[in-house]
Amino acid sequence: MKSVIPVTTLEIKTACSQCNLRELCLPFGLDPNEVDQLDELVGSRRKIKRQQHLYRSGDTFEAIYAIRAGSFKTDVILEDGRDQVTGFQMTGEVLGLDGISTEHHSCNAIALEDSEVCVIPFGRLEELSRQVESLQHQFHKIMSREIVRDHGVMMLLGSMRAEERLAAFLLNMSQRFTARGFSPSEFHLRMTRDEIGSYLGLKLETVSRAFSRFQEEGLVAVQQKHIRILDTPGLKRLLNHHAV
Amino acid sequence: MKSVIPVTTLEIKTACSQCNLRELCLPFGLDPNEVDQLDELVGSRRKIKRQQHLYRSGDTFEAIYAIRAGSFKTDVILEDGRDQVTGFQMTGEVLGLDGISTEHHSCNAIALEDSEVCVIPFGRLEELSRQVESLQHQFHKIMSREIVRDHGVMMLLGSMRAEERLAAFLLNMSQRFTARGFSPSEFHLRMTRDEIGSYLGLKLETVSRAFSRFQEEGLVAVQQKHIRILDTPGLKRLLNHHAV
DNA sequence: GGAGCCCTTTGATCCACGTCAATACGATTT
DNA sequence: AAATCGTATTGACGTGGATCAAAGGGCTCC
Numbered sequence: 001m002k003s004v005i006p007v008t009t010l011e012i013k014t015a016c017s018q019c020n021l022r023e024l025c026l027p028f029g030l031d032p033n034e035v036d037q038l039d040e041l042v043g044s045r046r047k048i049k050r051q052q053h054l055y056r057s058g059d060t061f062e063a064i065y066a067i068r069a070g071s072f073k074t075d076v077i078l079e080d081g082r083d084q085v086t087g088f089q090m091t092g093e094v095l096g097l098d099g100i101s102t103e104h105h106s107c108n109a110i111a112l113e114d115s116e117v118c119v120i121p122f123g124r125l126e127e128l129s130r131q132v133e134s135l136q137h138q139f140h141k142i143m144s145r146e147i148v149r150d151h152g153v154m155m156l157l158g159s160m161r162a163e164e165r166l167a168a169f170l171l172n173m174s175q176r177f178t179a180r181g182f183s184p185s186e187f188h189l190r191m192t193r194d195e196i197g198s199y200l201g202l203k204l205e206t207v208s209r210a211f212s213r214f215q216e217e218g219l220v221a222v223q224q225k226h227i228r229i230l231d232t233p234g235l236k237r238l239l240n241h242h243a244v
Numbered sequence: 245m246k247s248v249i250p251v252t253t254l255e256i257k258t259a260c261s262q263c264n265l266r267e268l269c270l271p272f273g274l275d276p277n278e279v280d281q282l283d284e285l286v287g288s289r290r291k292i293k294r295q296q297h298l299y300r301s302g303d304t305f306e307a308i309y310a311i312r313a314g315s316f317k318t319d320v321i322l323e324d325g326r327d328q329v330t331g332f333q334m335t336g337e338v339l340g341l342d343g344i345s346t347e348h349h350s351c352n353a354i355a356l357e358d359s360e361v362c363v364i365p366f367g368r369l370e371e372l373s374r375q376v377e378s379l380q381h382q383f384h385k386i387m388s389r390e391i392v393r394d395h396g397v398m399m400l401l402g403s404m405r406a407e408e409r410l411a412a413f414l415l416n417m418s419q420r421f422t423a424r425g426f427s428p429s430e431f432h433l434r435m436t437r438d439e440i441g442s443y444l445g446l447k448l449e450t451v452s453r454a455f456s457r458f459q460e461e462g463l464v465a466v467q468q469k470h471i472r473i474l475d476t477p478g479l480k481r482l483l484n485h486h487a488v
Numbered sequence: 489g490g491a492g493c494c495c496t497t498t499g500a501t502c503c504a505c506g507t508c509a510a511t512a513c514g515a516t517t518t
Numbered sequence: 519a520a521a522t523c524g525t526a527t528t529g530a531c532g533t534g535g536a537t538c539a540a541a542g543g544g545c546t547c548c
Contacts, residue, residue, distance in 0.1 A: 154328055159322075192525065405534075505535100
């Protein structure tokens with residue numbers, strides 16, 4: 001027997017239970033019944049066009065966002081105009097956690113391509129995670145993962161040389177594409193050299209030169225934003241074989 | 245009428261309700277009854293001698309720690325020996341959040357001086373925060389604050405010059421000492437030039453030279469680890485007046 | 489309270505990355 | 519298919535901070 005569901009509902013409602021990203025996202029570790037409860041609180045989806053803001057620094061914090069399609073960057077801007085990209089986010093990753101601390105967002109989230117997010121009203125998430133232990137724990141893990149990730153970036157910015165930073169970046173991207181079922185060795189970067197540079201604490205020329213160098217050495221094949229990793233162990237060696 | 249409490253209990257039990265750090269720490273925003281519940285789960289205190297580890301990278305994660313006295317640094321170490329200080333923590337701040345994500349700590353926490361922490365078993369904290377909404381929210385704020393702080397460090401490492409980094413560091417220390425009721429302008433640094441350098445992505449010689457430069461310019465008076473800030477606006481100007 | 493050692497300062501030199509500049513490429517629009 | 523504009527590459531040169539080196543200075547631990 002089939003249950004009859006109006007088409008409109010299917011279109012309007014977000015359904016974590018149907019989402020192929022649930023293993024990466026908030027529903028991870030929840031049983032089907034709990035996922036249904038989560039489904040109910042995920043109010044709506046929101047489409048964000050390329051280059052548009054999902055939220056801005058200073059905006060009142062109301063919800064966190066799970067990326068359903070597309071990708072984003074987050075950045076912080078100083079009064080004098082300097083900016084720093086603090087991260088690139090892919091599908092299944094959560095945006096907006098910075099806003100909890102002061103009830104206002106402290107960075108900008110900008111779509112790198114036409115994207116779609118699930119809006120998760122934060123008050124309701126806290127409410128449900130008081131009832132659903134596995135949801136509470138998964139949410140805590142996601143926040144903690146963000147902290148660990150940031151420590152990795154600090155290591156990168158604080159103690160690595162340009163080529164090491166780029167190698168670490170490429171290996172990280174590769175790993176995240178893999179986790180999403182894409183090729184580990186061939187992918188399309190959504191961000192510019194300037195944005196990569198900002199993230200890695202380098203100028204865009206330095207990023208470009210490092211790419212060229214990797215290409216010369218047969219580590220990767222670079223064609224603009226299209227990357228093919230030819231020698232993963234070689235990239236990894238670059239990271240650890242640092243002459244002390 | 246006075247209630248009679250055995251002296252031993254007073255000594256053994258931690259008491260958030262009695263702690264003058266409660267406005268900075270987990271109890272913030274809780275009503276007295278809720279603080280009592282928190283008191284019950286704070287199992288024990290632990291004394292850590294200078295230079296000793298509170299936990300090490302790889303250790304199984306069991307608890308988070310609130311600093312009751314003293315101060316700590318956290319660092320990450322790469323296989324090739326390079327290390328990066330990811331933060332300095334003072335009284336009332338919480339350590340160990342990195343461990344939630346994988347059930348294992350991902351950094352080292354080392355006491356900068358003889359210190360004492362309150363051990364907060366994490367499972368029980370999650371349990372209680374399912375019952376006490378204000379505790380849940382305060383915990384989320386603390387995690388979020390850590391993320392925002394890390395973004396600030398990324399900005400510092402990614403887009404500031406040496407003297408700007410040190411100025412930002414000093415202003416940050418000043419502000420945190422102030423929040424703890426100490427002088428905003430005169431304090432004692434617990435960490436070495438090398439540790440400051442690691443945190444700021446600089447070599448210790450560069451840190452030392454920047455201190456000397458600040459002294460020449462009358463911004464601060466430096467005597468080893470004893471710092472007197474003479475011109476706070478001057479330091480702030482250094483941060484924002486960056487020639488683009 | 490003295491010995492030893494770690495920490496800090498300062499100078500001289502080097503080099504990785506930044507800066508400036510010119511050109512080339514590619515996606516989008518018309 | 520040409521025009522336009524943002525993006526990327528590459529070269530030449532400059533510089534901020536790293537590195538190497540050598541004194542001092544002040545804790546810490548007997």
